[in-house]
Amino acid sequence: MSIQPERITELDWWGTYKLPKSEVTVTAAPSQHFSGRGLNNRNSTLWSSLVIRSPRHAVFFSGDTGLTTEYQAIRERLGPFDLVMLEVGAFHPAWGDIHLGPENALKAHALLGGGAFLPVHWGTFSLALHAWDDPAETLFEEAPKRGVHLVMPRLGEAIEPARAEAAQPWWRQVDTRL
Numbered sequence: 001m002s003i004q005p006e007r008i009t010e011l012d013w014w015g016t017y018k019l020p021k022s023e024v025t026v027t028a029a030p031s032q033h034f035s036g037r038g039l040n041n042r043n044s045t046l047w048s049s050l051v052i053r054s055p056r057h058a059v060f061f062s063g064d065t066g067l068t069t070e071y072q073a074i075r076e077r078l079g080p081f082d083l084v085m086l087e088v089g090a091f092h093p094a095w096g097d098i099h100l101g102p103e104n105a106l107k108a109h110a111l112l113g114g115g116a117f118l119p120v121h122w123g124t125f126s127l128a129l130h131a132w133d134d135p136a137e138t139l140f141e142e143a144p145k146r147g148v149h150l151v152m153p154r155l156g157e158a159i160e161p162a163r164a165e166a167a168q169p170w171w172r173q174v175d176t177r178l
Contacts, residue, residue: 013046014077027051027078030070031063033098051078060112062086064121066097067104071111081115083151083161088135089122102138106146116161117143118151123171133171140169 009017011028018025033047051074052059060074060081075081086108091101100108102119109117122135136152143150144166152167153159 011048013048022054024052024054027053029060029074029078030068031065032068032070033064033066049074051081053078057082059083060085060115062100062108062120064098065100065108067100067108069111071108075111075113079113081112083118084109084112084115085118085120087121088119088139089124089132090127091130091135092128102135102142105139106142106148109148110146114148116149116151116164118161133174136169136171140167143167 011017011026013028013030016025016027027050028046028048029051031047031049047063047065049063049065050061052061058079058081060078060083062085064087086105087100088102088105089099091099091104105117105119109115117139119135119139123132139150140152149164150167151159151161151164152170153164154170
């Protein structure tokens with residue numbers, strides 16, 4: 001399946017697109033990650049985070065990223081956010097420029113000004129040397145100490161982030177045997 005070119009909108013950082021016949025906007029914001037898919041085009045394109053805003057809500061989605069001071073600028077220009085989705089998995093101390101991991105995600109969350117925190121990009125496959133549930137366990141322990149409203153629904157569970165109860169470690173009951 002291919003997408004018709006006229007349905008694709010490319011944005012530079014800080015560019016905004018308004019969805020037709022709606023009051024929803026999508027804004028591309030800075031992110032920090034290497035780019036390129038070939039031998040000769042390394043770091044030749046921007047990697048973006050996204051801000052999705054409606055008249056009632058604002059959501060930040062990091063995509064893959066490392067910790068960057070740009071999060072403060074994002075908060076100042078596009079915040080505050082009701083929900084902040086940050087990638088937390090597939091991390092390694094040497095990858096701090098391209099993946100957050102749980103500790104840097106908490107720092108990024110603070111730079112973004114808070115909001116309910118939904119960790120994403122974890123528990124999928126082994127890209128790093130940590131256990132699949134390490135990001136979840138670290139956040140489950142550290143987020144409450146920092147006053148962060150952690151939102152970790154079971155897979156497929158519908159929730160209202162502002163009304164979500166305290167995170168429960170549902171992943172501990174997952175059978176990881178193949």
